[in-house]
Amino acid sequence: xxxxxxxxxxxxxxxxxxxxxxxxxxxxxxxxxxxxxxxxxxxxxxxxxxxxxxxxxxxxxxxxxxxxxxxxxxxxxxxxxxxxxxxxxxxxxx
Amino acid sequence: xxxxxxxxxxxxxxxxxxxxxxxxxxxxxxxxxxxxxxxxxxxxxxxxxxxxxxxxxxxxxxxxxxxxxxxxxxxxxxxxxxxxxxxxxxxxxxxxxxxxxxxxxxxxxxxxxxxxxxxxxxxxxxxxxxxxxxxxxxxxxxxxxxxxxxxxxxxxxxxxxxxxxxxxxxxxxxxxxxxxxxxxxxxxxxxxxxxxxxxxxxxxxxxxxxxxxxxxxxxxxxxxxxxxxxxxxxxxxxxxxxxxxxxxxxxxxxxxxxxxxxxxxxxxxxxxxxxxxxxxxxxxxxxxxxxxxxxxxxxxxxxxxxxxxxxxxxxxxxxxxxxxxxxxxxxxxxxxxxxxxxxxxxxxxxxxxxxxxxxxxxxxxxxxxxxxxxxxxxxxxxxxxxxxxxxxxxxxxxxxxxxxxxxxxxxxxxxxxxxxxxxxxxxxxxxxxxxxxxxxxxxxxxxxxxxxxxxxxxxxxxxxxxxxxxxxxxxxxxxxxxxxxxxxxxxxxxxxxxxxxxxxxxxxxxxxxxxxxxxxxxxxxxxxxxxxxxxxxxxxxxxxxxxxxxxxxxxxxxxxxxxxxxxxxxxxxxxxxxxxxxxxxxxxxxxxxxxxxxxxxxxxxxxxxxxxxxxxxxxxxxxxxxxxxxxxxxxxxxxxxxxxxxxxxxxxxxxxxxxxxxxxxxxxxxxxxxxxxxxxxxxxxxxxxxxxxxxxxxxxxxxxxxxxxxxxxxxxxxxxxxxxxxxxxxxxxxxxxxxxxxxxxxxxxxxxxxxxxxxxxxxxxxxxxxxxxxxxxxxxxxxxxxxxxxxxxxxxxxxxxxxxxxxxxxxxxxxxxxxxxxxxxxxxxxxxxxxxxxxxxxxxxxxxxxxxxxxxxxxxxxxxxxxxxxxxxxxxxxxx
Numbered sequence: 020x021x022x023x024x025x026x027x028x029x030x031x032x033x034x035x036x037x038x039x040x041x042x043x044x045x046x047x048x049x050x051x052x053x054x055x056x057x058x059x060x061x062x063x064x065x066x067x068x069x070x071x072x073x074x075x076x077x078x079x080x081x082x083x084x085x086x087x088x089x090x091x092x093x094x095x096x097x098x099x100x101x102x103x104x105x106x107x108x109x110x111x112x113x
Numbered sequence: 114x115x116x117x118x119x120x121x122x123x124x125x126x127x128x129x130x131x132x133x134x135x136x137x138x139x140x141x142x143x144x145x146x147x148x149x150x151x152x153x154x155x156x157x158x159x160x161x162x163x164x165x166x167x168x169x170x171x172x173x174x175x176x177x178x179x180x181x182x183x184x185x186x187x188x189x190x191x192x193x194x195x196x197x198x199x200x201x202x203x204x205x206x207x208x209x210x211x212x213x214x215x216x217x218x219x220x221x222x223x224x225x226x227x228x229x230x231x232x233x234x235x236x237x238x239x240x241x242x243x244x245x246x247x248x249x250x251x252x253x254x255x256x257x258x259x260x261x262x263x264x265x266x267x268x269x270x271x272x273x274x275x276x277x278x279x280x281x282x283x284x285x286x287x288x289x290x291x292x293x294x295x296x297x298x299x300x301x302x303x304x305x306x307x308x309x310x311x312x313x314x315x316x317x318x319x320x321x322x323x324x325x326x327x328x329x330x331x332x333x334x335x336x337x338x339x340x341x342x343x344x345x346x347x348x349x350x351x352x353x354x355x356x357x358x359x360x361x362x363x364x365x366x367x368x369x370x371x372x373x374x375x376x377x378x379x380x381x382x383x384x385x386x387x388x389x390x391x392x393x394x395x396x397x398x399x400x401x402x403x404x405x406x407x408x409x410x411x412x413x414x415x416x417x418x419x420x421x422x423x424x425x426x427x428x429x430x431x432x433x434x435x436x437x438x439x440x441x442x443x444x445x446x447x448x449x450x451x452x453x454x455x456x457x458x459x460x461x462x463x464x465x466x467x468x469x470x471x472x473x474x475x476x477x478x479x480x481x482x483x484x485x486x487x488x489x490x491x492x493x494x495x496x497x498x499x500x501x502x503x504x505x506x507x508x509x510x511x512x513x514x515x516x517x518x519x520x521x522x523x524x525x526x527x528x529x530x531x532x533x534x535x536x537x538x539x540x541x542x543x544x545x546x547x548x549x550x551x552x553x554x555x556x557x558x559x560x561x562x563x564x565x566x567x568x569x570x571x572x573x574x575x576x577x578x579x580x581x582x583x584x585x586x587x588x589x590x591x592x593x594x595x596x597x598x599x600x601x602x603x604x605x606x607x608x609x610x611x612x613x614x615x616x617x618x619x620x621x622x623x624x625x626x627x628x629x630x631x632x633x634x635x636x637x638x639x640x641x642x643x644x645x646x647x648x649x650x651x652x653x654x655x656x657x658x659x660x661x662x663x664x665x666x667x668x669x670x671x672x673x674x675x676x677x678x679x680x681x682x683x684x685x686x687x688x689x690x691x692x693x694x695x696x697x698x699x700x701x702x703x704x705x706x707x708x709x710x711x712x713x714x715x716x717x718x719x720x721x722x723x724x725x726x727x728x729x730x731x732x733x734x735x736x737x738x739x740x741x742x743x744x745x746x747x748x749x750x751x752x753x754x755x756x757x758x759x760x761x762x763x764x765x766x767x768x769x770x771x772x773x774x775x776x777x778x779x780x781x782x783x784x785x786x787x788x789x790x791x792x793x794x795x796x797x798x799x800x801x802x803x804x805x806x807x808x809x810x811x812x813x814x815x816x817x818x819x820x821x822x823x824x825x826x827x828x829x830x831x832x833x834x835x836x837x838x839x840x841x842x843x844x845x846x847x848x849x850x851x852x853x854x855x856x857x858x859x860x861x862x863x864x865x866x867x868x869x870x871x872x873x874x875x876x877x878x879x880x881x882x883x884x885x886x887x888x889x890x891x892x893x894x895x896x897x898x899x900x901x902x903x904x905x906x907x908x909x910x911x912x913x914x915x916x917x918x919x920x921x922x923x924x925x926x927x928x929x930x931x932x933x934x935x936x937x938x939x940x941x942x943x944x945x946x947x948x949x950x951x952x953x954x955x956x957x958x959x960x961x962x963x964x965x966x967x968x969x970x971x972x973x974x975x976x977x978x979x980x981x982x983x984x985x986x987x988x989x990x991x992x993x
Binding site for chain 2: 032033034035038051052053054056057058060061064065066075077079080081082
């Protein structure tokens, strides 16, 4: 989800990513926003996203994350996998 | 799992903790601000906006912790944290830590050292090629220790070697070589060397190659063949400065040139395996010829089994062959081979003793564990509040237990390092113990096996130490621990601590009894009537050099040497012998004249060649008749001295003086005197029949040992004797004089070795057990300070308080002793093989052990009791 968000919106800070996920899911997913940082650091260590400090629209300093080339590849692979899985599940359940 | 890069990043994050934490802090702050901004934009007041932002985040600290777990290696991270924390706590409690590490170190060192001794003597293969197929071929072993009985005549070896089908080869060495038999002259100081004559195939059979030069040729192994020697590595290094050109050179041995044909490897130590405690300097060929055949039983045999041969079959074959061969030439000695694996022959008789040591050290280790567990328990009990607080702050139970285990492992780790250092020192010391004639002792060292053992035992100890406190923690109840005031002793784990102390006492009791039994045996052995008085007697080899060639000249040298030594002021008596007691021995047939003995019943006796003065110098007792004199020469009546056993055997109930013995040394001999029995073979064994022939009447001897009884101190005596002999023996080696007490010490050294180790363990165990009692009692006293205070305030007297505590101690000690005595009673039977003069149920030992333990227990309990009785009720009731 984080990768998809970053892939569509480009670079974004942690709060933004959390808000975005909440919004996109139609507030179906209400996460403890703090947990986002644990996932972020994990993705960063895997080399799928990169981070740098920047300034927000309203002049707040924040760390901006953006997806890397490797991350895009991973996203494509995961998306394909997920679609296959849901496709299969849909067929099985219907 | 994660790929390599990720692992590296995770590892790296361990070391960039501060930077990453700062980064995260800033990020979370900005998150909150961004969220608060958004909330404000939605028209929520500033304070509420911030609060909501925090709520949505779900706790700053939790987020941080989660982040840390994700970015690093949580398990490693917390282990490091545990170790750091443990180190800090232990640092604060330095006395406890040092004490614990010291005890563990000593325990580990003791067990590792014993293990390394066990490993080298019993486990590690002998340093030969394929040692498991090597077999010791003894002749009749009904009479152990008597070399003449164990050895084989040359022709018999040849016949056995030729006809058997089980052995690929059989080799032998001449068993009657003597320590210091050969004199090395030429370059440098003259020196006495020990050499072993070996059959040509001896080294080939063992699979040992010279590092320099070659083995003996067939030519050199013929009777009167070219003289050749293979040097031991030690002699080559010491005497010839490791000269690489030594091969082919001639050295002077016993005044004759001998060619050095090779040097044996340093790893080959003949003495360590075949003659414990002896240093062999070189080897020379022993001819298997008709001449050597006439010497009778001379060879000690080692055989190598064929790859498909089994020992029982080989034994069965050897039995048949033995009977066959013995029947062929009845004028030769019988051969009845008894086969044992060489390993068994070398160290088999030590096995029980070493296993006892091993079990003893195991028991010591158990006491160490029990003691330290108790200490740890007391410590955790004292730290219960700390634990409770940590649990309240969110430490998981697992984490707390892990913390305790880390602490105990850290302690044992330090202890193991200390123990290992001690082990290195101890094994080095043991390997250099030349005073103990134990086989393979010089090969004791720390190897991979010992290291693994040490690590293993340290780990086991660490876990055992950690488990008890960990159990205690897992039963922790927060509210009760936090609320506890410790007015009186809690009942929770008192039984566990009590049980530990009881088991410590029981174990210590077992060790005490074991050590006691062996110590009493040692004392008994030392008290044995030797038949001679070794105090203030010294002996020196004074073999004549080649300038005395005829028998008359040798006799002249003998008389002159004794005269010169007796003239030294302070010398009471001096005499010569060919074999001092507790050294080598040989037996000859010895029957009374005129009696007929049935086959195989012909009596035999140990033979000694002596001169006049020897009996007096040795302090032996003359029971009947007369001593030898200098007039018992080749031209006078052939005479003989016999011992009491021999007199009883040959002429029961008759006066042996004046009787005649059938042909000893070519002549019938008249018994002129009867001597008291002398322990010639071992202190533990009674004497057999012994006879003493005058050297002047029977020149069948290989060495000249001069025994001198004198009140002079040994160095003074040695230099006086040497200088008085110098004119007639110019190349007499220096410093060869040794006190006779040394012989006795050597003979008891294996027993002393075991006893001193065991006594050391027992003492250690006793100290630990007393510390255990002390620790338990003083801990319970300190926990019960208030209770005692109240009792005293209510009128209990000092005596009441003290006696209650001492009684409790005695109760513990009695329980421990009861268990201990029962265990020892069962186990004592297994040491009975090592006992001498005491039974395994020796009441004195058991009583003594009990008394020692009781005394120690009372002392250990009294100290805290005294402290308790000094408690001021007012002060302790106000405290807390």
